[in-house]
Amino acid sequence: MTEERSPKKQEVIETEVSLGTVHPAALEPYRVRLFVEDEIVNDAEITIGVNHRGIERIMEGLPVEKANALTEKVCGICSNAHIWNSVLVAEKGLGIEVPERANYIRIIMEELERLHSHLLYLAHGSEVLGQETFSMRAFYLRETSMELLRMIGGNRVQYGASIIGGVRPRCELNDMRIQKIAEGMDFIEEGTLKFADRFVSDPMIMSRITGVGKISQKQAKKLEVTGPSLRATGLAQDLRTTMKEYEPFDFDVITQDDGDVKSNILLRVLEIPESIKIIRQAIKDIPNGSITNRSWEMFDCDHIKSYIEVPRGTLYHSYAIDDGRVRGSIIRTPSMSNIGAMQHACIGNHITDAQLCIVQCDPCFTCTDRAIEIINR
Incomplete structure (x- = not known):
């Protein structure tokens, strides 16, 4: 009689793979810990x-x-959004009316910044995919928006356009500048359509990004995801639809349904024509009048809050004013919320797709990197 042998137990070992703080596919320093089993990510920590x-x-x-001017240093990609929102805090607290023409210029600046941010996203995403040609094409299109921002604000990265009560005199739009903006919008729109057509026609790219890094709408709500990463799950939530500054403009809120890398990329591609639509309306209908209201007085006020929609989602600024000085400033960037989505997107995917899952949420870790933790010992 032969002795029956019990089946040998298979031991499963989870391996931690640590990337960073400097990663070849990342624009900013951060650390990623991937907990991997058989090359599949079980958990992630950023x-x-x-x-x-x-x-x-x-x-x-x-x-x-x-202090408002300093907020531009928070981020080199959405510097205009930070100074604009910081200025809005003071204007709300002090009850300052902004001239309508100044508001139109602010909107043009913000949508130009959205264009350059989304095109940077497409360029960086293509780079992570190993598609250098697509990356350079996106950077080439982005250059036009950067030059238009330089023309209006005087710099390519930090423009200093918004001030309390309006915009700086150097940001005034004459006929020549308006014509340049119109030509730039034609160029970016045509180039983006060609880029998108070539991109979605490439079977290798589409197979690599479809179904990867998927986040459900339910999970996105639970993680309080914001901006395009939320809209990529099918939820039409865009703060611009509730901002009084955007009331004169008609645009569509773009959504995608799958919440994966493909949906995130296509959503930003489709948002580019919407920003162009807003800019075209602004330069066509820009009202006459002053661009600055300086007839206001400084006084003390408690904490004022301001929320605006920026390229990555909802940006929050708050501070109090005491004797003309800022007290208790708080800045909350979209990536602070979206870090949870980046971590969740990695789970269940191959380790080689982890970085792609992270960058699909368009992270901006440097502008998020301000919070400190005080530990009492």
Whole structure:
């Protein structure tokens, strides 16, 4: 009689793969811990803190207008959004009316910034996919929006356009500048359509991005995802539809349904024509009049809050004014919410797709990198 042998137990070992803080496919320093079993990601952890600069602490006690200017240093991609929202805080607290023409210029600046941000996203995403040609094409299109921002604001990265009560005199739009903007919109729209047509026609790219990094709408709500990453799950939520600054403009809120890398990429491609539509309306219907209201007085006020829609989602600024100086500044960027989605998107995917799952949410870790934790010992 032969002795029966029990089946040998298979031991499963989970391996941790740590990437960063400097990663060849990342624009900013951060650390990713991937917990992998048989090359499939079971869990992920993203840690920031390497690039902390303490901007909110530096703002404490600064005169309001100087503090507003400092907020541009939070992010080199959405610098206009930060100074605009910081200025909106003061304008709401002080009850300042902004000239209509100034508001139109602010909207043009913000939508040009959305164009350059989305095109940067497409360029960086193509680079992560290993598609250098598509990456360079997107950067080539982005250059037009960067040059238009330079023409209006005087710089390519930090424009200093918004001030309390309006925009700076150097940002005034004459006929020549309006014509340049119109020509730039034609160029970007035509180039984006060609880019999208070539991109979605490539079977290797589409097979690589379809179904990868999928996030359900239910999970996105639970993680409080914001911006395009939320709209890529099918939820039509765009703060611009509730902002009074955007009331004169007609545009569609773009959504995609699958919540994967493909949906995130296509959504941003389709949002580019909507931004162009807004800019064209603004330059066509821009009202006459002043671009700055300086007839206001500074006074003390409690914390004022302002929310606006920026390229990555909802941006929050808040501070109080005491003797003309900023107190208790708080800045919350979209990536602070979206980090949870980046981590969740990695789970269940192959380790080689982890970085692609992260960048699909268009992370901006440097502008998020301001929070500090105080530990009492």
